[in-house]
Amino acid sequence: MLNLEIQPVKKEFFDIAWKRLNNLTKPQGSLGKLEEIAAKLVAIYENPMPEIKKKAVLVFASDHGVTQEGVSAYPKEVTAQMVFNFLRxxxxxxxxxRHAGAEVVVVDVGVDYDxxxxxxxxxxxxxxxxGNIAKGPALTRGDAMKCIEIGIEVVKEYHSKGYNLFATGEMGIxxxxxSSAVVSVLTNSPVEEVTGRGTGIDEETFKRKVEVIKRAIEINKPDASDPVDVLSKVGGPEIGAISGVVLCCASLRIPVVVDGFISTAGALIAYCINPAVKDYIFASHNSVEKGHKRALDFMGLKPLLDLNLRLGEGTGAALAMTIIEAGLKIYREMATFDEAGVSKSDK
Incomplete structure (x- = not known):
């Protein structure tokens, strides 16, 4: 399953993209990141004039036994309640x-509700x-693999229906x-440096959260050289499914827009399985969660937006989809100097 063939994007398609971008009716490079986005899309799709057909935000939902340790401001029942809210x-x-023109696809991978x-x-x-990671592993290795496979299955299903731009989202009190545990282990970072306040916990709860994560790592001893081991011992189903989404998008040569901290923990697992996935990822934003930037830096990804977001669900990724589509529209619809009969700069 993890033998998906993933190739780095090819320089020749970047060259094709930049040739057109540098001939559009504007000073070279004047649209900054929008031009970089367009060039990356040309290289990902391996198409000199790519088109985004249908877009979907894949929202994976799961509950976590570690809520028994009092690490969240909300009770776990909110996960199922929010699933119904998504569906409504x-x-x-x-x-x-809706603003981005994308479909929301809600997937239950581990919610403690029938x-x-x-x-x-x-x-x-x-x-x-x-399982409660403060007392034992989150998942068996087999279940962790199943979660990754679910992400792969969902992408393949929707890709077969014509979707060719995906965003990751999640819900799980x-x-x-x-996510902090996963990022701490895989980036070899101190727990305090990758742990934030989640849904808005107070100082006492934050200190307890840091101690719980340290205990989880100490008890479970996840192997940083084995990303699936890390996922199974201190991760969660939605994190695993998101890693599967990233792996599958890369194998199919389609872009994936990764949302906030939890989604990025999933992308980090995919990256540690196969670093070539990086070429297919758009990091949507830099969230308030401080571990988010650490994970993005580890993968060498620069976020498109920085809006102090910390909601998750795929919200930052949906916003970033609008920017990505704008970059592609510039590339496809803007006239070249020759087409417009505009004189080029002579410098």
Missing amino acids: GGAGINVLA FEKVNGLISKKVVKGT GNTTP
Whole structure:
């Protein structure tokens, strides 16, 4: 399953893109990151004139046993309640996905709730909540692999329907705790430097959260050289599914817009499995969670936006989709000097 073939993007397609970009009716480089985005899309799609057809934000939901340690400002029941909110179209991600012209796809990978058959929900439940990482592993290795496979399956299914731009999203009360543990282990960073306040916890809860993460790492001894081991011991189902999304998008040569801290923890696992995925990732934003920047820096990714976001769900990624699409529209629709009959700079 992890033998997906992923090739680095080819320089020749960047050359094609920059030749056109440098001949558009503007001073060279004057549209900055928008031009870089367009060139990257040409290289990812291996198409001199690529087109974004259909867009989807894949939102994976799961519960976490570590909420028993009092690390979140919200009770775990909120995970299932928010899944219903997503399905009704009332959450932040629904609003911003509509703005971006993207579909929201909600996938249950580990919510501790029996949804039965709910219209619009994709049921891929692996566990009913993870184990409490402060006392033992989050998942078995087999379940961790299943979670990665789910991310791959969902991308393949939607790609076959014509979707060729995906964003990652998640919902899971307590999931900044396993994300901090994953980032701490894989980037070899002190826990204090990659742990934030999640949904807005107070100082006492924050200190408890740091201690819980340290204990989880000490008890489970995740192997930093084995990303699946890290996922299974201190991660979570939605983190694993997101890593599968990133791996699959890279293998299919389609871009993936990664959201905030939890999504980036998933992308980090994918990167540690195969660093070539980096070429296919757009880092949407730099969140308030301080571990987020550490993970992005580790992968050498620069976020498109910095808006003090910390909601998750895929909200930052949906916003970034609008910027990415703007970059491609500039590339596709702006006239060249020759087409417009405009004189070029002679310098």
